[in-house]
């Protein structure tokens with residue numbers, strides 16, 4: 001696909017200022033992973049918004065775990081796509097690059113990004129409901145669902161559910177990155193979920209140039225400096241090229 005790159009976007013890519021990337025589920029769409037609000041619902045036609053809540057888990061931990069177990073398996077089978085690879089190239093090519101993601105699938109990390117600020121947690125970490133300790137867990141067979149900790153308490157996915165607060169330290173760091181950014185690349189998000197969706201506005205008010213990469217328009221589109229109507233897998237490698245990063 002061909003798309004125009006504004007002179008200002010080119011200048012900000014070339015001049016080496018702090019770049020903040022904010023990604024959402026659409027960045028993993030080209031890896032074959034369903035987005036949150038895509039057509040047909042994410043799992044068995046169910047609305048993930050009904051499943052990704054503490055209330056749903058308390059009411060029926062087994063069903064919520066079948067949803068997350070399915071997502072872990074889907075994510076494990078998926079491969080990073082050119083958009084993920086481009087973000088890893090930006091981190092390797094720029095000291096002042098920061099990646100903040102709403103995604104929990106782990107594909108940015110598998111593509112090579114080492115400093116990923118995960119706003120909403122990870123499918124690959126579990127939390128014990130006994131002592132709230134978290135640990136990595138990459139096992140594809142969790143055994144009977146819902147899984148239990150050795151202490152006997154239920155384990156839950158260490159993700160941020162709707163109605164739960166984000167980790168304040170993580171959110172504060174993301175807001176700092178937004179305030180320091182010279183260029184913000186917002187890719188693959190419907191810009192509906194807060195407080196993540198507030199980050200581009202924080203950056204814009206602090207003087208950043210905000211580019212949105214999404215085949216669709218979103219509530220951010222009219223406030224962004226430029227909206228590139230394209231897929232992240234096609235657009236991001238081109239932005240990396242303009243930034244002069246091999």
Ligand code: BV8
Nearest residue numbers: 024025026035036037102162163188189190193194231232
């Ligand atoms: C909070 C982890 C406060 C789980 C997720 C009532 C009570 C409390 C809060 C609220 C409330 N009502 C509303 C709120 C606020 C709520 C919110 O924002 N709701 C919205 C929906 C209105 N937020 C919260 O609840 C947050 N917490 O506010 O706490 C608080 C404070 C103190 C004490 C108590 C409470 C927590 C939000 C985090 C929820 N967890 N994920 C899991 O993954 O299972 S959010 C979930 O949505 C995913 O992380 C996902 O990433 C995220 C956002 O979705 P997107 O990533 O944007 O994905 P989506 O499918 O929507 O869009 C995909 C886009 O990609 C589309 O635009 C599409 O066009 C585009 N696309 C498709 N293909 C491509 C592409 N783009 C580029 N290339 C392509 N190829």
